[in-house]
Amino acid sequence: MxxxxxxxxxxxxxxxxxxxxxxxxxxxxxxxxxxxxxxxxxxxxxxxxxxxxxxxxxxxxxxxxxxxxxxxxxxxxxxxxxxxxxxxxxxxxxxxxxxxxxxxxxxxxxxxxxxxxxxxxxxxxxxxxxxxxxxxxxxxxxxxxxxxxxxxxxxxxxxxxxxxNKALYHAGASMASNFLVTLAAMGSECLRQAGFSEEEARKALTALMRGTLGNLENLPPERALTGPIVRGDAETVRMHLDVLNTYIPNLLPAYGALGALTGAMARQTGSLPAPQHELLQGFFK
CATH class of the missing domain: 3.40.50.720 (NAD(P)-binding Rossmann-like Domain)
Incomplete structure (x- = not known):
């Protein structure tokens, strides 16, 4: 045929x-x-x-x-x-x-x-x-x-x-694909306000994201996770929230929602001890 x-x-x-x-x-x-x-x-x-x-x-x-x-x-x-x-x-x-x-x-x-x-x-x-x-x-x-x-x-x-459940299947695909672009735009806005040109920000972040996607190709999400939340670095997370509140406050809700989900995943796998998890979750409310 x-x-x-x-x-x-x-x-x-x-x-x-x-x-x-x-x-x-x-x-x-x-x-x-x-x-x-x-x-x-x-x-x-x-x-x-x-x-x-x-x-x-x-x-x-x-x-x-x-x-x-x-x-x-x-x-x-x-x-x-x-x-x-x-x-x-x-x-x-x-x-x-x-x-x-x-x-x-x-x-x-x-x-x-x-x-x-x-x-x-x-x-x-x-x-x-x-x-x-x-x-x-x-x-x-x-x-x-x-x-x-x-x-x-x-x-x-x-x-x-x-x-x-086809609706759930499509929602998962949309989050993984469409929201990745949204996250890149959010990160780019931060880098540009920090002093990067638009082209520098795009190249820097796409290379970073390629590395993360490469990790996800070979590791489950909980093992591919890096950064201050999985480390329980409350001081750095607090700094992120403060600087976003000052310069790009419209990104705070997204950072808080994604931070809470990231913390929950890290806690479930045992990477993030309970006291640090509770402290970070308090930041994200």
Whole structure:
């Protein structure tokens, strides 16, 4: 099954279209507001077709639209003849596969295939997607095809258990990815007010964060944790709170909330003795 239709050309749709084409899949694109009969991604040209045309020609259909549009696409598909289609997947990490149930009446396999990767830029996404996790939640009948696709893209596959809480899964992914950027912005603001240029702050902090992520690749979070809180260094933590209160008070709530969670983790693992933990928790209230 090498004929794939992709509905939508957001970040995930664009990246997957290009990578699938690089692995000899025949990819056609459906756009809600097409302005031409073809789109070019890097050096690859893709035909732009209507939804009706793609349904007649593709074997696999991937819905790569914003979450709020998936239901509209399913409604449009439900009144079409889907005889040629083998499967319809959406790429959302938050939306249940139940939204695709109206298509089951035509014996089409359905599921979600979520790339667990940050896709802010095409070039960076093409670098980072290999090695990433694809989370599959859907009909077992398509698992062999999903496994083959995952291997071709050099990704890791996780098959979601039936009881998986998808909202909780997506919340965890969002915190680990989106809030990492927020933390970098917070740290950058501190360094810039301390005297670094914006470029110096960005380079310094991304190198620091790469080191931390490298630790997390090889160690559980509690062993990767470093810094004044896990050491029970109340004097340094107090200094942080005082200087933030003076210069960047809007960061105090985040520092306090994250500090309390960090202290609790350090206490649970025994790294932080109870007296120091109680003292630090008092700072964070």
């Amino acid at each position: 090498k004929h794939v239709g992709i509905i939508g050309m957001g970040r995930a749709g664009t990246v997957l279209a290009y990578m699938l084409a690089q692995h000899d899949y025949h990819v056609q694109i459906v756009l809600r507001r097409p302005q031409s009969t073809a789109v070019t991604i890097k050096d690859q040209e893709f035909a732009v077709k209507t939804l009706a045309q793609v349904v007649e020609e593709a074997e696999i259909l991937m819905i790569a639209t914003p979450d709020k549009v998936i239901g509209d696409i399913v409604q449009a598909l439900s009144v079409m003849d889907l005889t040629r289609l083998r499967a319809v997947f959406h790429l959302s990490g938050a939306v249940s596969t139940d939204i695709l149930d109206p298509l089951r009446t035509q014996k089409v396999a359905v599921g979600s295939l979520h790339p667990l990767q940050s896709m802010a830029d095409l070039e960076q996404s093409l670098i980072h997607l290999p090695g990433s996790t694809l989370t599959y939640d859907g009909d077992p009948a398509m698992l062999a095809w999903i496994e083959d696709l995952t291997a071709r893209l050099n990704c890791r596959l996780v098959v979601a258990p039936p009881e998986m």
